[in-house]
Amino acid sequence: NAGVTQTPKFRVLKTGQSMTLLCAQDMNHEYMYWYRQDPGMGLRLIHYSVGEGTTAKGEVPDGYNVSRLKKQNFLLGLESAAPSQTSVYFCASSGHGYTFGSGTRLTVV
């Protein structure tokens, strides 16, 4: 049972480039989330989904888009990366408590 799997684990982007982060869960959870974690800021919610085909904005959605075409997958997209998006990104799904993926460390130069 893999739980929540995130890919890639590390990525370096140049300003203006785009990329997609993939999150996959095998626990049949309806709710999925994308957070970013910056030093001293805790975990801040970017976007979330309450089921297949649904998405909603969290606390810090600007500059990101998401899609939930299949129940098990939740994609986070950066259309035009900026240095301010340098962060560690965590995906999570919720059953009894949240299960987090291992994270993606993104650097935008």
Place this chain on the structure above:
Amino acid sequence: QQPVQSPQAVILREGEDAVINCSSSKALYSVHWYRQKHGEAPVFLMILLKGGEQKGHEKISASFNEKKQQSSLYLTASQLSYSGTYFCGTLGNRDDKIIFGKGTRLHILP
């Protein structure tokens, strides 16, 4: 309305006790507690629902005072493996999303 955690950091010797507090300015439905070790993902510890219950297992427990909108995490006879950053997360209702505090760094010395 991000919950406020205190203290921000604490250093203990192995075997000592610690209390981490989490306060919210709004009414709460539940409080979650997570631990994150350096370079790893947060790991779920426990959830407390309104009703003032205290939960836990072995030497890590927590309480939830819904009237005061506060929760406390208790670590007794701390072990080296308890080191990490502890986050509380609060929900205003059952269908809400967790809002996390900024975390409390706990360092256990041998």
